[in-house]
Amino acid sequence: MNRSSGILLPISSLPSKYGIGTFGKAAYEFADFLQEAGQKYWQLLPLGPTSYGDSPYQSFSTFAGNPYFVDLELLIEDGLLAQEEVEACDWGTDPRNVDYGKIYESRFDILAKAKKRGWKRDYEDVMAFCDENRDWIDNYALYMACKRHFGMRAWSEWEDEDIRLHRPKAVAAYKEKLRDDVELFIYIQFLFFGQWKALKTYINDLGVEIIGDLPIYVSMDSADVWAEPQFFALDEDNIPHEVAGVPPDYFSEDGQLWGNPLYDWDAMAEDGYSWWVRRIAGASKLYDVIRIDHFRGFDSYWAVPYGAKTAKVGEWRKGPGMKLVGLLKKTFPNLEFIAEDLGERSPSVMQLLQDSGFPGMKILEFAFDSEEPSDYQPHKYPRHCICYTGTHDNSPVMLWKQEVKKKDAAYAAEYLGIGNEEYHWGFIRGGLRSVAMLFVAQMQDYLGYGEGHRMNVPGTSEGNWRWRMLEGEAGSKIAKRLYKMTKMYGRLSE
Numbered sequence: 001m002n003r004s005s006g007i008l009l010p011i012s013s014l015p016s017k018y019g020i021g022t023f024g025k026a027a028y029e030f031a032d033f034l035q036e037a038g039q040k041y042w043q044l045l046p047l048g049p050t051s052y053g054d055s056p057y058q059s060f061s062t063f064a065g066n067p068y069f070v071d072l073e074l075l076i077e078d079g080l081l082a083q084e085e086v087e088a089c090d091w092g093t094d095p096r097n098v099d100y101g102k103i104y105e106s107r108f109d110i111l112a113k114a115k116k117r118g119w120k121r122d123y124e125d126v127m128a129f130c131d132e133n134r135d136w137i138d139n140y141a142l143y144m145a146c147k148r149h150f151g152m153r154a155w156s157e158w159e160d161e162d163i164r165l166h167r168p169k170a171v172a173a174y175k176e177k178l179r180d181d182v183e184l185f186i187y188i189q190f191l192f193f194g195q196w197k198a199l200k201t202y203i204n205d206l207g208v209e210i211i212g213d214l215p216i217y218v219s220m221d222s223a224d225v226w227a228e229p230q231f232f233a234l235d236e237d238n239i240p241h242e243v244a245g246v247p248p249d250y251f252s253e254d255g256q257l258w259g260n261p262l263y264d265w266d267a268m269a270e271d272g273y274s275w276w277v278r279r280i281a282g283a284s285k286l287y288d289v290i291r292i293d294h295f296r297g298f299d300s301y302w303a304v305p306y307g308a309k310t311a312k313v314g315e316w317r318k319g320p321g322m323k324l325v326g327l328l329k330k331t332f333p334n335l336e337f338i339a340e341d342l343g344e345r346s347p348s349v350m351q352l353l354q355d356s357g358f359p360g361m362k363i364l365e366f367a368f369d370s371e372e373p374s375d376y377q378p379h380k381y382p383r384h385c386i387c388y389t390g391t392h393d394n395s396p397v398m399l400w401k402q403e404v405k406k407k408d409a410a411y412a413a414e415y416l417g418i419g420n421e422e423y424h425w426g427f428i429r430g431g432l433r434s435v436a437m438l439f440v441a442q443m444q445d446y447l448g449y450g451e452g453h454r455m456n457v458p459g460t461s462e463g464n465w466r467w468r469m470l471e472g473e474a475g476s477k478i479a480k481r482l483y484k485m486t487k488m489y490g491r492l493s494e
Contacts, residue, residue: 006041212287255311
């Protein structure tokens with residue numbers, strides 16, 4: 001990875017007329033904006049179908065794509081939908097924030113109309129798509145069809161024990177019984193990956209690459225756990241013994257109780273970590289660079305007793321370390337990785353990061369929120385790291401300025417040499433001129449937005465993942481200013 005820079009903007013945050021960002025016109029325009037601004041990377045949040053709480057880190061599948069991102073205008077152009085059908089739906093009225101309730105009520109009905117018109121027409125292409133994705137598409141489509149059949153409840157609550165435990169005879173029976181819905185979810189994935197392939201080709205042809213985010217864990221309520229429970233730490237009824245989280249930290253005094261099932265690392269090792277190889281192979285079709293969220297979990301992970309109310313109660317367990325990381329590097333020699341190494345970093349975690357060769361992350365906001373010297377201060381950076389103003393879990397810079405102590409905000413201004421320029425641009429300048437090989441900032445920071453523009457507050461379950469950019473906000477004025485600074489600090493692509 002050469003010296004460069006990029007912007008973090010989730011697909012969901014793009015502007016559109018239909019409630020949420022998609023792979024349509026605004027995505028192509030943002031790619032043009034990145035090129036005009038001299039940016040090499042577009043960083044995304046996970047692209048999987050979201051479950052309860054709308055978090056992209058809690059997905060129904062680690063392999064499938066989010067039906068919300070399928071662009072409806074492109075389906076109209078393709079003859080699969082009529083303009084009046086799309087406009088008749090209620091997508092919400094706030095262009096700044098996603099109304100997930102409204103989208104959920106309308107999205108699948110409208111996609112079902114597209115499937116009804118396109119299934120026979122596209123049948124050969126759909127079957128070819130299924131053949132290419134046979135290791136996950138059948139299980140995912142049946143899982144989603146069964147969820148609808150059982151009132152969208154988690155698979156662990158389905159009344160029929162045989163399908164709940166994924167027994168072969170039940171799988172065959174429900175696949176026939178729910179054929180229409182199975183075909184619907186297959187067709188939605190066909191549309192998703194077709195649109196994404198076209199968009200990604202356009203992005204890459206501009207000289208821009210995609211950084212994708214891969215959560216280390218998968219959701220309990222997912223096709224992944226339902227279809228392959230042997231790779232997870234579950235009892236004979238497929239109920240977890242313990243679940244994932246992190247102990248009390250910077251973000252939360254109670255820790256973060258994620259609730260994801262833990263891996264059965266012994267079972268995965270015996271199988272040659274084939275599940276992880278398949279998972280990375282799937283992600284490599286979507287992204288040029290993969291950021292592994294909670295990388296430290298490969299070294300050691302926090303195990304919380306199932307049923308605990310907070311993550312305070314738990315203990316560290318040893319992860320697979322370089323046995324897995326080394327295998328992934330060997331299997332995917334041309335794929336670049338970023339290690340999200342934030343939080344508590346023990347000597348063994350730091351050793352694993354060094355042994356992996358992956359760049360870690362540095363957060364500028366963390367450099368100034370304490371009187372103690374910090375490794376997040378740019379003068380201490382190694383070149384082999386990624387500098388962020390903040391991630392999706394942090395406040396935009398202008399909100400951070402309001403939240404911290406005045407002396408910390410003043411110290412940041414002094415350290416970064418913020419004089420007459422706007423405060424957020426001072427942070428951006430500080431990241432761009434650092435020695436870090438890659439600098440990334442949230443789009444909110446380039447827009448100078450603060451309160452009301454945060455993407456996520458860790459440890460909370462409501463009001464997150466909603467923020468959207470408005471049409472025209474990523475304009476030439478910002479692009480030209482960013483291009484000039486990117487060039488000044490030697491981050492333009494060769």
